[in-house]
Amino acid sequence: MESRDLGRSGLRVPVVGMGTWKTFDVRGATAEGRARGVVDAALAAGASLLDSSPMYGEAERVLGEALAGRRERALVATKVWTPSAAEGRRQAERALRFFGGSVDLYQVHNLVNWQEQLAMLEGLRDAGKVRTIGATHYSASAFPELRRVMETGRITAIQIPYNPHEREVEREILPLAAELGLGVVVMRPFGEGALMRRVPADAALAPLRPFGVTTWGQALLKWILSDPRCSVAIPATSRPERMAENAAAGNPPWFGPEERALVARLAGA
Numbered sequence: 588m589e590s591r592d593l594g595r596s597g598l599r600v601p602v603v604g605m606g607t608w609k610t611f612d613v614r615g616a617t618a619e620g621r622a623r624g625v626v627d628a629a630l631a632a633g634a635s636l637l638d639s640s641p642m643y644g645e646a647e648r649v650l651g652e653a654l655a656g657r658r659e660r661a662l663v664a665t666k667v668w669t670p671s672a673a674e675g676r677r678q679a680e681r682a683l684r685f686f687g688g689s690v691d692l693y694q695v696h697n698l699v700n701w702q703e704q705l706a707m708l709e710g711l712r713d714a715g716k717v718r719t720i721g722a723t724h725y726s727a728s729a730f731p732e733l734r735r736v737m738e739t740g741r742i743t744a745i746q747i748p749y750n751p752h753e754r755e756v757e758r759e760i761l762p763l764a765a766e767l768g769l770g771v772v773v774m775r776p777f778g779e780g781a782l783m784r785r786v787p788a789d790a791a792l793a794p795l796r797p798f799g800v801t802t803w804g805q806a807l808l809k810w811i812l813s814d815p816r817c818s819v820a821i822p823a824t825s826r827p828e829r830m831a832e833n834a835a836a837g838n839p840p841w842f843g844p845e846e847r848a849l850v851a852r853l854a855g856a
Contacts (some may be wrong), residue, residue: 588601588602588603588632588633588634588834588837588838589601589602589837589838589839590602591770591818591819592770592818593692593719593743593744593770593772593818593819594719594743594744594764594767594768594769594770594771594818595743595768595769595770596692596718596719596743596744596770597719598662598691598692598718598719598770600635600636600662600770600818600819601633601634601635601636601819601834601837602812602817602818602819602820602837603632603634603808603812603819603820603821603822603833603834603836603837604629604634604635604636604637604638604662604664604772604819604820604821605625605626605629605634605636605637605638605821605822605823605824605830605833606638606639606774606821606822606823607637607638607639607640607643607646607647607649607650607823608640608643608646608823609643609823610622610625610646610823610824610825611639611643611645611646611649611650612643612644612645612646612649613645613649614645619649619652619653621825622649622650622653622825623652623653624827625653625824625825625826625827625830626650626653626654626661627827628827628828628830628831629830629834630657630660630661631831632830632831632834632835633834633837634830634833634834634837635660635661635662636661636662636664636691636692636772636819636821637650637654637661637662637663637664638664638665638692638746638772638774638821639663639664639665639666640665640666640668640696641665641666641667641668641669641678641681641682641696642666642668642696647665647681647682647685647686648685650663650685650686651684651685651686651687652685654686654687658686658687662691662692663686663689663690663691663692664690664691664692664693664694664721664772664821665682665686665690665692665693665694666693666694666695666696666723667679667693667694667695667696667699667704667707667708668696668697668699669699669700669704670699670700671700672700672703672704672707675700675703675704675707676707679693679707679708679711683711683716688716689715689716689717689718690711690716690717690718691717691718691719692718692719692720692721692744692772693708693711693712693717693719693720693721694720694721694722694723694744694746695708695720695721695722695723695736696723697723697724697725697729698722698723698724698729698732698733698736701722701736705720705722705736705741705742708720709741719743719744719770720741720742720743720744721742721743721744721745721746721770721772722736722737722742722744722745722746723745723746723747723772723774724746724747725747725748725774725775727753727755727756730755730756730759730760733745733747733760734759734760734763737760737763737764737767737769738763738767740767742769743768743769743770744769744770744771744772744818745760745764745769745770745771745772746771746772746773746774747760747771747772747773747774748773748774748775749761749773749774749775749776749811749814749817750775750776750777750778750782750807750810750811750854751782751807751810751850751851751854751856752778752781752782752854752855752856753775753778754856761814761816761817762816764816765816770818770819771816771817771818771819772818772819772820772821773811773817773819773820773821774821776807776808776811776820776821776822777804777807777822782803782807782854783803783804785855786803787803787853791853792806792853794846794849795809795842795846795849795850797840798840798841798842798846799835799836799838799840800836802832803853804822804829804832804833804836805832805833805835805836806836806850806853807850807854808820808822808833808836808837809836809841809842809850810842810846810847810850810851812836812837812841813841813842813843813846813847
C-alpha cells in the first residue's frame with residue numbers, strides 16, 4: 588500500500604488506516620476478540636494507522652489490548668476530549684498506559700478547550716511521549732476556528748470529514764492545509780454509512796476497474812485518496828474481510844477528474 592507524509596511531522600503513514608468509532612466500543616471476550624481480528628487484518632494489509640478517542644467509550648482500551656505484544660507495528664492516533672485541563676491530563680495518562688507509553692498522533696478532539704489541551708500535548712511531545720500533534724472537527728460550522736488553530740503553527744495535522752456528500756473542506760481547509768504543509772486525516776469517508784445504503788450496480792463501476800476498484804467502498808476511498816492533499820482515510824469496520832477490502836483501495840493508480848466526477852454522480856452528489 589502507498590504511504591504519504593503526515594505533513595511536517597516527519598511521520599510516514601499508509602493512505603488507508605482504520606477508525607474505531609462504534610466498532611471498538613465493546614466489552615467481553617467474544618466482542619473484544621472480534622476487534623482483535625480486525626486489527627490483525629489491518630496490520631496484515633498495511634493499514635497501520637489506527638485512530639481512537641476517549642469519546643468512543645471502550646475503544647482506546649480495546650485497541651490497546653488488541654495491540655498487546657505488537658505495539659511497534661502500529662501508528663496510534665488518539666485524542667483528548669474534555670473542557671477540563673485536569674481531565675485532559677488524566678485522559679492522556681490513560682491513553683499512554685493503553686498504548687505502551689507513546690502516541691504517534693495526539694489530537695484535540697472537536698477543538699474542545701484547544702488552548703489548554705494543546706499546551707498539555709506540547710509538553711508530552713517535548714517529553715518524547717507524543718510524536719506529532721493535530722486537531723479535529725466534524726462540523727463545517729467549526730471550520731473558521733479550525734482554520735485559526737491551523738494558522739498558529741502549533742499542529743502538523745488535521746482530521747476532517749470528506750466524501751462526495753461532504754465537500755465543505757474543499758473551499759478553505761484543504762487549500763490551507765496544503766499551503767501550511769499539514770497532514771490531513773479523513774474521517775467519515777462513507778458518510779457515517781449513508782453512502783453505503785445505495786450501492787451502485789457492478790456495471791456502473793466498470794469504468795473504475797482499471798484503477799483496481801471492485802467495490803463501491805473502494806470507489807469512495809479512492810475518490811478521497813486521489814486528492815493528493817489527503818494523507819490518509821480512516822474507515823471503521825467490525826469485519827476483518829472489509830478491512831482488507833478497504834486497504835486495497837490504497838494502491839495507485841489514482842482517479843483523474845473524470846473518475847472522481849463519476850463517483851460523485853453515482854453517490855448522488
